[in-house]
Every structure is written in C-alpha cells, then in structure tokens.
Amino acid sequence: MAPPRDETPRYRQIADELRARITTGTLPAGAPLPTEVELMEQWGVARGTVREAISLLRAEGLITTARHRGSHVRPRWPVRRLGVDRYKVETAQRDGQPAGKATSFTKDLGIGWDAYTLDKDFTEVPADEQLGELLQVDAGTPLLRRHFVFRSHGVPQQISISYLLLAMVSGTPVADPANEPWPGGNIAQLATLGVTVDQVREQVRTRMPTPDEARTLGIGDSVPVLTITRTMLAGGRPVEAAVDIVLPGDRVELDYVIDL
Amino acid sequence: MAPPRDETPRYRQIADELRARITTGTLPAGAPLPTEVELMEQWGVARGTVREAISLLRAEGLITTARHRGSHVRPRWPVRRLGVDRYKVETAQRDGQPAGKATSFTKDLGIGWDAYTLDKDFTEVPADEQLGELLQVDAGTPLLRRHFVFRSHGVPQQISISYLLLAMVSGTPVADPANEPWPGGNIAQLATLGVTVDQVREQVRTRMPTPDEARTLGIGDSVPVLTITRTMLAGGRPVEAAVDIVLPGDRVELDYVIDL
DNA sequence: CAGTGGTCTAGACCACGCT
DNA sequence: GCGTGGTCTAGACCACTGT
Incomplete structure (x- = not known):
C-alpha cells in the first residue's frame, strides 16, 4: 500500500x-x-x-x-539593532540632563519602536553559585532581583532578569519598582548611587526558547532566541549581573564594534 | 475512541x-x-x-x-568562547614572530581544540549589492571570495565566507589558497600588504541552519546557529567582509567586552 | 532474524473561528 | 453549521543494525 x-x-x-x-x-x-x-x-x-x-x-x-x-x-520582522554604543550614549547622558527614556533597551529602538511598556517584578534573593561568581561575592549574599519584560507597541521584545547587590541599593530609589522605567537606564541609575560603570561584558549564546519564553515573546517555539549574560563593572568590580537576557532571534541583531 | x-x-x-x-x-x-x-x-x-x-x-x-x-x-558539548581579544592578540603578534597558527578561529580554541584542518575554496566574484555596501565599493567590483570550513579534531566548528578586494590582494601570497592556514590569521595577512586593521565590526544574529549547514557542522537541524557578519576596517575603510560566519549554537559563546 | 525507527494510510472525534 | 487544524488510533511495509 x-x-x-x-x-x-x-x-x-x-x-x-x-x-x-x-x-x-x-x-x-x-x-x-x-x-x-x-x-x-x-x-x-x-x-x-x-x-x-x-x-x-x-x-x-x-x-x-x-x-x-x-x-x-511568516512575515519578516524589522530587524532591531542592539548596538554597542547604547552604553556609551548613556554614559554621556549621565553628566547632562537624563532627558527622555534611554534605557539600554529603548536606546536600541530604531524606527518604529519608540513607545514601550514594562512588566516589573522586584524580589530579594540570595546569590547562588553562578551569580556569586559573576558578582564576585559569596553564595548567599543578598541580592535584588529585577525581572523585566519589555514591550513596544504591545509586542514583547525582551525578557531580562538582572541582579544588584542588595547592600548597594537597599533603601535607595533604585530598589523601588515604581521608579521604572528609569531615565537613562541601568547605568544612569547606578550613577545616582555614586557608582560609575566603566565596562560592560556580554556573553552571547543561542538556544531554542522554552515554551514559556516563546509565549512571552510572541514567537513560534521554533524560532531560536539570543541570550546575553551581561555584567556591568565599575572600577573592575562587578556591580550588576543580568543572567538571562532573552531576545527573539527573528528580529534582533547584535552589533559590536571592536577597536584594536 | x-x-x-x-x-x-x-x-x-x-x-x-x-x-x-x-x-x-x-x-x-x-x-x-x-x-x-x-x-x-x-x-x-x-x-x-x-x-x-x-x-x-x-x-x-x-x-x-x-x-x-x-x-x-544529547551530550552537552564543551562551550567554545569566542572572545573579543582574539583580534587584539593577533595585532600584538603582527610585529613579532607569527609563531603558531593563530587565526581568529584558532585563537578562540580553549582547552581541547588545538589541532584543526581547513577546507578552502578561493574564487573571484563581482560584488553584489550587499557586499558593495559593506565594502563601500560599487556593485560589480571584483572580489576574492574565500570559503572556509574549519574543523578541529575532525569536528566542523565554523563555516565562513569572506571577501577581499581583488585589487588589493591579486597576485599577492594572500590570494593563494596554498598559504592557508596563515599564521596570525586575517589581520596578520593584511598587515603583510601594508594594511593595518584597526577596527572590527561584528553583527550577530541567530537562525535555524539550512539542511546543508546542519550537515556540514554536524548538528541536528533543530540546533540553531549563530551567524556573524564581520567587517574589518583599516583607517575607517572596509578591507574585508565576512558575510556569513556560521557557528553551531550548541557549543559556542561569543564574549564581548565594551569599555566605556 | 528480531528489533528499530522512517514512512505512510485511512479512518476518527474534538474545539473553535468564521460566515 | 461548515471547515479548520489538533489530537489520536490501528494498522502497514520498509531499510537497516544488531546478535
């Protein structure tokens, strides 16, 4: 047959x-x-x-x-570029007026991605082994965990989970979710605490999304995601770690410039 | 039922x-x-x-x-890190002895990835629109197209297709496939022509592999790949463009450090 | 030769969106 | 209510791998 x-x-x-x-x-x-x-x-x-x-x-x-x-x-989405200079721009703004919403996310938005909304969820957690290593603290050190879902025009664009040393931010405006979105982003935020971020490290990988991520990002579960583990350093000391920034692979391009 | x-x-x-x-x-x-x-x-x-x-x-x-x-x-593969400093190391080597095989590929090989082989395929092609834009030349400009498949321990690790201006390299040792792998890699290679690469731009994306790529890289066709479009610039002028560097997503991590 | 996954058939009932 | 894809059944033959 x-x-x-x-x-x-x-x-x-x-x-x-x-x-x-x-x-x-x-x-x-x-x-x-x-x-x-x-x-x-x-x-x-x-x-x-x-x-x-x-x-x-x-x-x-x-x-x-x-x-x-x-x-x-499947329609092709406009490709959103995440350039390296997004951090440098923020630094420059730090000394001037923190006008507009220039988080490392919104800075990246080219044409058509100007309006955005956030889901925010702040909790306090102890550092696990991986976080301890990234932030160079002992496991168990109290951290502020901030979970964001960025949306523009209702379309989810990025999931990120970021950790700050609780001792550094506890009791400050930074620890208050109500202040998000913060003008100037992470780096401006840390600057108000007297912390000057001078180096950012990004480790980029790709994988298939979990069913949960696929739903949140509004992609098919057959579209790969880019993940970034980001560490921000001030004077060689890690001050912020984002362990799993998840970006939809069908509409993002990461743009790095390396000066020799 | x-x-x-x-x-x-x-x-x-x-x-x-x-x-x-x-x-x-x-x-x-x-x-x-x-x-x-x-x-x-x-x-x-x-x-x-x-x-x-x-x-x-x-x-x-x-x-x-x-x-x-x-x-x-599926066994987890050791994750290979492609660090930014791979380019800087090559620059340093340029003035000294080009000892060992230090292409931007081999530099990245951490533990266990020391021996490698190449497939090479050099042809001359006219620039299309995309390449013309990347290299800032008119479409139709003659280019040297170099297709590499890098393998270490018999395992394919990277596919890359790189373009050089034919006018720049024609008749030089660089245009001779027999000289690959070139000690010190691309940058050392261009240095012999008096071209000093001072900036590298990498645009990173992810997607599912074509059946062909999956076969070449030895990954399942459900493992995503990282792709890099790389431009090397000397004095602000693009001198080399690699349009589609394809890396197996299950064993590669790209590592970028951004100084502010 | 027995057992495996690869491929294919020919049915079935369901929930839901559309007109 | 019709048509859609989602899910499921119960068979079948095949090519190849192992013992």
Whole structure:
C-alpha cells in the first residue's frame, strides 16, 4: 500500500515544493498555504503525510500555523539593532540632563519602536553559585532581583532578569519598582548611587526558547532566541549581573564594534 | 475512541515526563530513551502519539535520534568562547614572530581544540549589492571570495565566507589558497600588504541552519546557529567582509567586552 | 532474524473561528 | 453549521543494525 519508494520521502517533497514557493515569493509573506485537505488532494497522500511536511516548514521558521485559520507565510520582522554604543550614549547622558527614556533597551529602538511598556517584578534573593561568581561575592549574599519584560507597541521584545547587590541599593530609589522605567537606564541609575560603570561584558549564546519564553515573546517555539549574560563593572568590580537576557532571534541583531 | 480530554495532550505529557527525566539527570547524557514500542506500552497510546512526543524533544535539542538505534540524550558539548581579544592578540603578534597558527578561529580554541584542518575554496566574484555596501565599493567590483570550513579534531566548528578586494590582494601570497592556514590569521595577512586593521565590526544574529549547514557542522537541524557578519576596517575603510560566519549554537559563546 | 525507527494510510472525534 | 487544524488510533511495509 505504501507508494513507490522513488527517492526522497513524499512529505519532504511536499515541503520542498512549498519552501520553493515561499523563498521565490510565489507565496508572499502573510499568504495562506493550501489547507491540509487541499494538499491531500493535490498530492494524493494521507493527512499525516501532509502534516509532516507542514511541521517541517514550521520547524524551519518559514510559516506559522494558527488553529482553525490555517498556515501562513511568516512575515519578516524589522530587524532591531542592539548596538554597542547604547552604553556609551548613556554614559554621556549621565553628566547632562537624563532627558527622555534611554534605557539600554529603548536606546536600541530604531524606527518604529519608540513607545514601550514594562512588566516589573522586584524580589530579594540570595546569590547562588553562578551569580556569586559573576558578582564576585559569596553564595548567599543578598541580592535584588529585577525581572523585566519589555514591550513596544504591545509586542514583547525582551525578557531580562538582572541582579544588584542588595547592600548597594537597599533603601535607595533604585530598589523601588515604581521608579521604572528609569531615565537613562541601568547605568544612569547606578550613577545616582555614586557608582560609575566603566565596562560592560556580554556573553552571547543561542538556544531554542522554552515554551514559556516563546509565549512571552510572541514567537513560534521554533524560532531560536539570543541570550546575553551581561555584567556591568565599575572600577573592575562587578556591580550588576543580568543572567538571562532573552531576545527573539527573528528580529534582533547584535552589533559590536571592536577597536584594536 | 479518542481518550478523555483531561487537559494537556497525551503526547505533551509524555514529552514532559521524559524532559523531566533528562533535566534532572535520571536520564544522563548519552543514555538511551525507551523505544517507541516501550513507550506505547507504558502509556497505552498509539505509535503516532509516541512519535509526536519524541519529535518535540528532538526539536528542543534535548535528544538525537539515530535510525535503527533509538533516541539518546544529547551530550552537552564543551562551550567554545569566542572572545573579543582574539583580534587584539593577533595585532600584538603582527610585529613579532607569527609563531603558531593563530587565526581568529584558532585563537578562540580553549582547552581541547588545538589541532584543526581547513577546507578552502578561493574564487573571484563581482560584488553584489550587499557586499558593495559593506565594502563601500560599487556593485560589480571584483572580489576574492574565500570559503572556509574549519574543523578541529575532525569536528566542523565554523563555516565562513569572506571577501577581499581583488585589487588589493591579486597576485599577492594572500590570494593563494596554498598559504592557508596563515599564521596570525586575517589581520596578520593584511598587515603583510601594508594594511593595518584597526577596527572590527561584528553583527550577530541567530537562525535555524539550512539542511546543508546542519550537515556540514554536524548538528541536528533543530540546533540553531549563530551567524556573524564581520567587517574589518583599516583607517575607517572596509578591507574585508565576512558575510556569513556560521557557528553551531550548541557549543559556542561569543564574549564581548565594551569599555566605556 | 528480531528489533528499530522512517514512512505512510485511512479512518476518527474534538474545539473553535468564521460566515 | 461548515471547515479548520489538533489530537489520536490501528494498522502497514520498509531499510537497516544488531546478535
């Protein structure tokens, strides 16, 4: 009953054909794919075979599938650039008026990403081993944990979990969530405490999102994320550590300039 | 016939249970998962349901599946760090003896990645629009295209396609593939032509690999890749552009330090 | 040869969005 | 209420790996 074993599996042939239509633009961004039933008829295969093909394309990030509404060609998002100079700009602003909202997030927003909202969640936690190492303190040292979800135009753009030494910020305006978003961002914030950040280290990795992250960022669970572990240092001493900044991989580009 | 619609789908429950066993270490790296038939019996479901669960885990990069040999917990690879100072080190070496093989690739190799081999493929191509913009030349300008596949211990670690202005390198040793790998790497290479690279720009993105890249890098096609577009500048003038450096996302970390 | 995953079929019921 | 994708069943043949 199984059809002739010509060469490549049927479901792969179907996926190949659809992929070609997408990449050549015959199926433009946003266009609906044929329904499963249509594909069954066109190719003369069972539904499972069609679904296998579609799930391949979904895993490649080429399409999205919405329940009851079919699969559509995934539109390309404008790519948001996160430049290195975002930190330098903030530094420059530190001495002048902290006008506008220039967190390291909002600074990055190019065209079209000017308005934004935050979810904030501040708690106090003891340092675990990894955080202790990053911040060069003993495990158990009390930290202020700040969990942010940045959104612009309602679209989630970044998840970040950042840690500050509680002894450094306790009782200051920095420890008060009500003051977020803080004009000038993290670095301006620390400057009000007399801490001058002079070096930022970013460790960049990629991985697939957890189901939770995919939901929060509004991406398919087949779109990879960029993660950054960021350490801010003042005079060689770590003062802030963001262990897991999570960015949607389909619309972010990190831009680094290295002077030799 | 369909079983009770309690809440989460059966295939998801199965995946969740297996995922938990993996992350807690009950199923350690390299351990085999139960076979499909075993899972069918243990959960009392059809094979399709079991396969759905397994394909979920595969998409998350937690397991690999080999034909006729079952699924196994994917071992964690040592993470290779690509630090910013790799370029600075090369600069320092330029004036001294170019001892050893210190390309920007080999410099990055920490413990265990000392021996390596190259695939090289040099051709001459005209600049397209993107390359023209990166190198600040007109489209159509002749370029030397160098395609490398770096391997260490037989394991592919990096694919890169790099472009140099043909007018700059034509007839020089740099244009001769036989001279690769070049001691000291790209920057040392350009130095022999009197070109002093003083700035490197890297644009980092992530995406899923093409089937081709997955095969070349020896990763599953569900492991994301990091891509870098790198421009080297000398006195503000771009002298080299690498449009698509592709790195396996499961074993690479990019490390940037930003001085303010 | 037994057992594995790869592929495929031909049905089924469901919840939900749309018209 | 019709059509969609989501989920599931119960079979089947295949190629290849191991013993």
